[in-house]
Amino acid sequence: MSQYHIKSLEEYFQVYRKSIRDPETFWEEIAEENFIWRKRWNKVLDWDFSKPKVTWFQGAQLNITENCIDRHLPTRGNKTALIFEPNNPEEKTQHITYKQLHQRVCQFANVLKEKGIKKGDRVCIYLPMIPELAISVLACARIGAIHSVVFAGFSATALRTRINDCECNMVITSDGSFRGNKTIDLKVIVDEALKDAPCVETVLVAQRTHSEIEMKEGRDFWLEPLIEAAYKDCAIEVMDAEDPLFILYTSGSTGMPKGMMHTTAGYMVYIAYTFKNVFQYREEDVYWCTADIGWITGHSYILYGPLANGATTVMFEGVPNYPDWGRFWQIVEKHKVNQFYTAPTAIRALAKENLSFVEKYDLSSLKVLGTVGEPINEEAWHWYDDIIGKGNTPIVDTWWQTETGGIMISPIPFVTPTIPTFATLPFPGIQPCLMDETGEEIKGNPANGRLCVKFPWPSMARTIWGNHQRYKDTYFSTFENKYFTGDGALRDNTGYYRITGRVDDVIIVSGHNLGTAPIEDAINEHPAVAESAIVGFPHDVKGNALYGYVILKETGETRNHGNLRKEINQLITEKIGPIAKLDKIQFTSGLPKTRSGKIMRRILRKIAHKETSNLGDTSTLLNPEVVQEIIENAL
Numbered sequence: 139m140s141q142y143h144i145k146s147l148e149e150y151f152q153v154y155r156k157s158i159r160d161p162e163t164f165w166e167e168i169a170e171e172n173f174i175w176r177k178r179w180n181k182v183l184d185w186d187f188s189k190p191k192v193t194w195f196q197g198a199q200l201n202i203t204e205n206c207i208d209r210h211l212p213t214r215g216n217k218t219a220l221i222f223e224p225n226n227p228e229e230k231t232q233h234i235t236y237k238q239l240h241q242r243v244c245q246f247a248n249v250l251k252e253k254g255i256k257k258g259d260r261v262c263i264y265l266p267m268i269p270e271l272a273i274s275v276l277a278c279a280r281i282g283a284i285h286s287v288v289f290a291g292f293s294a295t296a297l298r299t300r301i302n303d304c305e306c307n308m309v310i311t312s313d314g315s316f317r318g319n320k321t322i323d324l325k326v327i328v329d330e331a332l333k334d335a336p337c338v339e340t341v342l343v344a345q346r347t348h349s350e351i352e353m354k355e356g357r358d359f360w361l362e363p364l365i366e367a368a369y370k371d372c373a374i375e376v377m378d379a380e381d382p383l384f385i386l387y388t389s390g391s392t393g394m395p396k397g398m399m400h401t402t403a404g405y406m407v408y409i410a411y412t413f414k415n416v417f418q419y420r421e422e423d424v425y426w427c428t429a430d431i432g433w434i435t436g437h438s439y440i441l442y443g444p445l446a447n448g449a450t451t452v453m454f455e456g457v458p459n460y461p462d463w464g465r466f467w468q469i470v471e472k473h474k475v476n477q478f479y480t481a482p483t484a485i486r487a488l489a490k491e492n493l494s495f496v497e498k499y500d501l502s503s504l505k506v507l508g509t510v511g512e513p514i515n516e517e518a519w520h521w522y523d524d525i526i527g528k529g530n531t532p533i534v535d536t537w538w539q540t541e542t543g544g545i546m547i548s549p550i551p552f553v554t555p556t557i558p559t560f561a562t563l564p565f566p567g568i569q570p571c572l573m574d575e576t577g578e579e580i581k582g583n584p585a586n587g588r589l590c591v592k593f594p595w596p597s598m599a600r601t602i603w604g605n606h607q608r609y610k611d612t613y614f615s616t617f618e619n620k621y622f623t624g625d626g627a628l629r630d631n632t633g634y635y636r637i638t639g640r641v642d643d644v645i646i647v648s649g650h651n652l653g654t655a656p657i658e659d660a661i662n663e664h665p666a667v668a669e670s671a672i673v674g675f676p677h678d679v680k681g682n683a684l685y686g687y688v689i690l691k692e693t694g695e696t697r698n699h700g701n702l703r704k705e706i707n708q709l710i711t712e713k714i715g716p717i718a719k720l721d722k723i724q725f726t727s728g729l730p731k732t733r734s735g736k737i738m739r740r741i742l743r744k745i746a747h748k749e750t751s752n753l754g755d756t757s758t759l760l761n762p763e764v765v766q767e768i769i770e771n772a773l
């Protein structure tokens with residue numbers, strides 16, 4: 139796939155202009171040159187944002203695993219596809235070649251079929267970062283089953299909601315998982331989730347921690363013996379371009395997570411093309427993205443993107459601080475990693491530790507550094523650049539979303555001059571724009587507004603599973619004929635974009651996208667709680683942390699506030715997962731509300747940010763007196 143590397147800024151502008159002038163020819167050429175198609179498309183693009191309906195490569199037939207695996211067998215059969223680096227550095231690393239990956243995916247696919255899974259069925263995957271996770275995802279894609287990976291840090295309740303929403307027939311899990319010095323009993327969480335998930339008929343259990351677990355007769359099966367007995371080849375299911383490939387949940391402004399549905403051909407083409415260019419991947423390189431496959435970053439840029447390019451991709455089971463804070467750099471040295479892709483929250487945590495954790499290791503293999511998930515602050519950017527990149531390794535600050543499927547705004551390394559905190563320029567084919575409060579596009583530079591996209595791109599989500607109306611309302615109704623991202627951004631005089639953060643009810647904590655509504659719902663379930671409101675406040679490692687304002691049912695609640703705080707966080711951990719725990723909980727007698735009863739989060743946000751000198755006009759509030767009380771008791 140060498141023909142689509144962009145090599146200079148002039149070439150970028152040339153390619154970009156072409157991609158805008160004639161998007162169909164642009165994407166058609168990329169699709170033609172680089173993939174195996176079982177049948178050619180009749181039409182490259184069909185779209186109408188008012189419905190919204192978007193189809194790419196309509197009429198084409200293909201299978202993404204044929205493109206990610208089989209296609210490489212003649213030339214790269216013995217090349218390492220996956221490097222599995224276990225949590226414990228003493229445990230042996232696994233190198234899985236393309237040939238071995240093919241066999242293991244085929245065997246797994248045959249097990250799925252034997253258990254009755256067929257094209258279009260939904261399969262929930264709740265696994266730690268072990269090879270079975272990658273293999274089961276690909277096995278689903280091979281037979282046309284729709285995978286719904288749920289990050290294995292989510293609680294039983296969160297897992298159950300996601301299983302029931304898309305009615306999965308099967309769950310694939312493991313006995314447990316290792317994370318640093320902790321062992322988590324995943325199967326116990328699955329059992330709890332399945333107490334009220336009648337759609338699930340089968341559970342496949344991979345062995346990882348050897349924890350004692352219960353197996354339900356007729357429902358639960360150990361994976362290993364089934365795999366061993368399975369036939370080593372499995373024909374692909376021929377899929378239509380717009381057949382669903384996967385569902386991945388992201389939080390939103392109601393308690394119900396949104397099952398973003400991605401389809402096959404457009405996703406494959408876009409992910410393969412962006413991977414190649416954003417990381418300037420070359421044949422012999424070793425690429426490592428530290429995300430979890432439970433997030434979109436892992437789907438697109440640990441699995442599908444690298445494998446579509448015949449790359450070697452590292453999968454790391456563990457955490458950055460086990461056995462110590464040098465673990466990431468030890469892995470970079472050990473596998474001579476060339477491209478390293480991580481999140482600002484990890485960079486900030488690593489930057490706080492002693493430099494000796496970095497200096498012990500040889501990082502000279504690194505050619506490109508990437509970041510994703512939230513705005514990167516200037517200090518973290520410079521630490522990454524100086525300490526890890528030694529000042530001569532380009533940083534790609536990549537902006538995108540679960541909904542966009544792939545990277546949308548990003549520098550191209552060695553091509554786009556970078557400026558700290560700027561994601562810089564749109565990728566070829568991407569037409570971003572900034573909108574003002576009145577719904578008009580802001581033309582000209584500099585500009586500051588709400589970030590939208592005005593033309594479809596191949597890897598955009600096609601719908602929210604089972605709720606197309608919500609898809610339309612959330613993304614296509616704020617601004618007419620535009621996809622609204624939920625982010626704010628500014629554009630400087632040279633056209634560079636800088637993402638300033640969410641402008642909706644989503645808060646990004648340690649790179650995890652959290653909606654305020656589901657957290658508030660969880661808190662309100664506590665018997666002592668009457669009402670609550672969550673806002674974000676700046677945190678030096680997590681980027682944002684959560685601040686909760688809680689009204690108790692009985693004023694003068696006799697229970698100790700310390701215990702209540704613990705109970706509230708316990709409840710959040712049960713309902714959502716530990717990532718959504720609150721750092722600060724303030725008990726208050728009321729919340730500032732508008733006359734129509736809407737909580738004025740803007741005021742709560744300012745108080746949490748300790749910016750109380752300029753609260754704006756509070757006189758129109760229903761209960762202005764409560765503001766003073768909240769300020770006085772602020773944490």
Ligand code: WT7
Pocket residue numbers: 388434435509510511512513514535536537538539540541561623624625637638639640646649650651
């Ligand atoms: C939100 C999407 C895409 C993979 C990880 C997150 C924020 C993402 C950046 C960046 C500033 C960023 C946005 C976006 N975000 N990348 N480089 N600079 N903000 O996926 O969970 O769907 O979250 O993450 O606010 O809307 P996600």
